[in-house]
Amino acid sequence: AQTVTQSQPEMSVQEAETVTLSCTYDTSESNYYLFWYKQPPSRQMILVIRQEAYKQQNATENRFSVNFQKAAKSFSLKISDSQLGDTAMYFCASFLPDSNYQLIWGAGTKLIIKP
């Protein structure tokens, strides 16, 4: 069975600092997708960044980047120049295209950006 593990229940950093959120996953498949989603307080979940497993290059979206280590099955999210609006729950998730169309979710990391 596919699993996703986020080992940091909560993190806090000062505004403008860089923070890295950890995620590990377990799958025997070679073709899969990995995601980081953000859920601000009382607001809907939104996609932060996506990585296709067959791509060696790490995905980047503005201040957000990932460190994808396929052999280690690690998929960490780095947030540079953190902003107050980055305060949210962050969920790591994986998807197998040939499975039953389910995302497998981690338990989440609560990130607090302090002014």
Added chain:
Amino acid sequence: DTGVSQNPRHKITKRGQNVTFRCDPISEHNRLYWYRQTLGQGPEFLTYFQNEAQLEKSRLLSDRFSAERPKGSFSTLEIQRTEQGDSAMYLCASSFDRTLRELFFGEGSRLTVL
């Protein structure tokens, strides 16, 4: 607003009552998902529709839960004979792409069972 819409946003009910939640996905999305999320946890998959066909149901979805998506448009999730353990946020999401390149979520419907 052309995003995913869920109603009601918050429902308080007494144990044993039936509740129904509605989800209006983004109009061109043919895939619709229901998740349940409890405090401090990630979403748990409940069920999935492709157009009007319900293709997958989680073991979490007991006989008291039923979901429909008539005509492949909006979807409803009904919980019969609610129990306190049903208290959670029920999330709806929709997607156009089969690889789930991006799921679009609604703001959720929070259920409180007293």
